[in-house]
Amino acid sequence: MNTDPAAETTLVRTGSLRMGLIGRGIQLSRTPAMHEAEAAAQGLTCRYDLIDTDAGTTDELSDILAWAEDEDFAGLNVTYPYKQAVIPHLHHLSDAARRVGAVNTVVFRGGERFGHNTDFWGFGENLRTGLAGAPLDDVLLIGAGGAGGALAHALNDMAVGRIRIADTRDGAAAALAHDVGPRAEPVGDLAGAAASATGIVNATPVGMAKLPGTPIDTGLLEPRHWVADIIYFPLETELLRCARALGCRTLDGEGMAVLQAVRAFQLFTGRPAEQSRMRATFRLLGEEAAP
Structure with a gap:
């Protein structure tokens, strides 16, 4: 596994492109539409496939990656529960992916696989703009x-005073806190x-x-808290x-979903994406899904 500057760049692609998303229960994902619409706006033809392992597709990552390469995919997005499991199947990691210990974007180039983490940048930017001025003295990350790894490192880069990490799995919070550094601790x-x-x-x-449900007893919330969720x-x-x-300031998952896709589009195509266009597509899908 290499971590080199080449993992941060890709070729500028033209013509017809194919991408996809690996995950479980992803049939309602808005990611395909965001990428296909942005590609069309830039004069590209893009086919974006959902590879849903809950829908009968093989869950063997090695098989999925090999198939996608054979089909000449530009790359794949990766979501729950494969962001960490995909790493052993890659040749290179970007600095963000290495630090976070998770990959949500894989780019195929020259017979090699480059792993990136666009959640890291997407969450940080969303928090800065969506909750500008929110106090960052002490943050509980569930x-x-x-x-969670991407968010913990993003919070650390934002100089949060104290990052307390909770997880129901034995040792998971402690391991992440150790990776993040002295500002983080398991709780x-x-x-x-x-x-x-x-x-x-x-x-x-x-x-x-x-x-459905909540990751924390909502009786513990107070109006002074700000509350963010990455679900969309x-x-x-x-x-x-x-x-x-209760009157808390809140941040939903729209911004992170759009911003991580903006960065992923650039990695797949070598072209910058227009954030406002991708956000408009995201919101249009939400309106169509509304009762």
């Missing part, structure tokens, strides 16, 4: 998986952590349409709904 007492936190971030799948289906999770009802 979830230490592939997404098992969510009530105690929430009592002193200025912000709370959900990086678990709890709250998705297929996994539904856009208003139960956690965010309860937080808003």
